[in-house]
Amino acid sequence: MKAKCKHCGREADSEMFKLHYKYRMMVCADCFTGKTDRDRQKKEASADPRTGGKPPGWDSEDEYLEKMSRMKQQQTVSRFQPILGTKLYQCTCIGCNYNFKFDPLKNMPQSCPYCNEPVPKFKGSVGVNDLF
Numbered sequence: 001m002k003a004k005c006k007h008c009g010r011e012a013d014s015e016m017f018k019l020h021y022k023y024r025m026m027v028c029a030d031c032f033t034g035k036t037d038r039d040r041q042k043k044e045a046s047a048d049p050r051t052g053g054k055p056p057g058w059d060s061e062d063e064y065l066e067k068m069s070r071m072k073q074q075q076t077v078s079r080f081q082p083i084l085g086t087k088l089y090q091c092t093c094i095g096c097n098y099n100f101k102f103d104p105l106k107n108m109p110q111s112c113p114y115c116n117e118p119v120p121k122f123k124g125s126v127g128v129n130d131l132f
């Protein structure tokens with residue numbers, strides 16, 4: 001006969017169940033010998049810190065979406081480069097890679113002077129000091 005172990009949640013032969021002095025409940029043979037606890041500790045110790053700590057339910061789709069949104073952010077950020085000594089930004093056109101000056105205060109030009117590709121929304125920070 002099989003029974004579910006309340007400690008590890010696994011099904012085990014009910015005849016192997018024993019009362020554990022510490023857990024104060026009937027546990028399977030693996031839990032009684034401490035094997036399940038050792039397995040868990042081993043798993044936690046060997047968990048890769050980069051992949052560990054992810055919320056449960058994290059799957060490859062989430063990972064893909066996260067990667068995509070990170071890439072999108074990087075693209076937007078790297079498209080505008082501040083031009084030192086001015087309030088203008090060097091903008092690289094996503095359509096033709098043409099470099100032109102972009103004025104974030106006037107939000108001009110709104111499209112690439114070379115191929116007319118719309119300029120992506122400027123996400124850089126325009127500080128209050130820059131405005132006055």
Ligand SMILES: [Zn+2]
Binds near residue numbers: 008009029031036
């Ligand atoms: Zn168990």
Ligand SMILES: [Zn+2]
Binds near residue numbers: 096
């Ligand atoms: Zn262009």
